[in-house]
Amino acid sequence: MALRDVKVRYKQTVLGVGWAIIQPFCTMVVFTIIAQLGNLSTDNTPKPLFYFCGLLPWLLFANSLNSAGNSLVGNQHLITKIYFPRLVIPIASVITGLIDSPSPRRLLLLMMAWYGHPVGPQMLLLPAFVALAFAASLGVGLWLSALNVEFRDVRYVIPFLTQLWLFCTPILYSSTAVTTPWKRVLLGSTR
Amino acid sequence: MSGVVEGFRWTMLGKPAPGPMLAVSVATVLVMLASGSSISVEWRGPLPTACDS
Numbered sequence: 001m002a003l004r005d006v007k008v009r010y011k012q013t014v015l016g017v018g019w020a021i022i023q024p025f026c027t028m029v030v031f032t033i034i035a036q037l038g039n040l041s042t043d044n045t046p047k048p049l050f051y052f053c054g055l056l057p058w059l060l061f062a063n064s065l066n067s068a069g070n071s072l073v074g075n076q077h078l079i080t081k082i083y084f085p086r087l088v089i090p091i092a093s094v095i096t097g098l099i100d101s102p103s104p105r106r107l108l109l110l111m112m113a114w115y116g117h118p119v120g121p122q123m124l125l126l127p128a129f130v131a132l133a134f135a136a137s138l139g140v141g142l143w144l145s146a147l148n149v150e151f152r153d154v155r156y157v158i159p160f161l162t163q164l165w166l167f168c169t170p171i172l173y174s175s176t177a178v179t180t181p182w183k184r185v186l187l188g189s190t191r
Numbered sequence: 192m193s194g195v196v197e198g199f200r201w202t203m204l205g206k207p208a209p210g211p212m213l214a215v216s217v218a219t220v221l222v223m224l225a226s227g228s229s230i231s232v233e234w235r236g237p238l239p240t241a242c243d244s
Contacts, residue, residue, distance in 0.1 A: 043206060045204055045206070049204065050200070050204070053199055053200050053203050053204055054196050054199065054200060056199060057192070057195045057196055057198075057199045058192065058196060061192055061195070086231050087228060087231045090231065108203060112203070112204075117204065118205070119203075120202075120205045122201060122202045122205070122208075123202050123203060124202075125198075125202050126199070126202045126203065128198075129195055129198040129199050129202060132194070132195050132198070132216065132217065132220060133192075133195045135220045135221075135224055136192060136195060136216070136219075136220045136223070138224060138227070139220050139221075139222075139223030139224040139226075139227045140223055140227070141227070142223075142224070142227025142228060142230065142231045143223065143226070143227045143230060145231070146227075146230045146231050165192065169192045169193055169196055170193055170196060170197065171196055175193065175197055175212070176207075
């Protein structure tokens with residue numbers, strides 16, 4: 001099911017898998033301009049690098065959440081014809097988002113080389129954080145997909161929710177710039 | 192997602208490790224996964240209708 005979604009996703013598109021890179025790249029450009037105008041701190045890291053690195057897990061999460069949330073309603077023809085665990089459909093849609101994720105990560109490595117940013121041994125733990133982003137989008141996506149079957153308002157809530165969530169997550173700003181009471185609310189931490 | 196984003200920045204850019212923020216993220220994800228899985232498995236709500244397509 002995930003393979004089918006991957007094949008269909010970029011069919012009849014001119015840029016194909018390039019769309020997986022264009023989305024974070026353009027958002028990075030906008031965030032960099034906003035940070036320049038608003039004089040936002042990026043902890044002494046080049047702004048494009050800071051934003052692109054933050055946007056990769058976010059877009060993996062947001063795109064997977066969007067497709068998982070609408071997956072049950074979107075695949076009603078399958079559900080009504082044959083019996084199989086409904087859990088399979090949101091899982092397949094989240095896996096589809098995961099297949100796209102290596103391409104922008106390669107661009108991030110190129111950007112790091114361009115800015116002369118060193119790579120540390122902690123990079124070996126990157127798959128663990130990709131897995132955590134995958135699990136987060138699946139966890140929320142399972143809830144939203146089930147709720148979407150009963151309440152069709154959910155399909156309108158998902159884009160709104162991800163937009164609000166984006167600004168509650170330290171992507172446009174550094175977590176070190178958040179003061180203590182807000183840190184507890186936004187980041188779930190006082191550190 | 193704060194722990195995930197900060198973790199990404201830690202692995203790629205060498206920013207400070209997320210620490211307690213990551214623990215909160217992992218705990219939240221586990222709760223959401225467990226509850227979301229049980230809801231999807233147990234869900235007996237109405238199936239989507241033809242007007243959805």
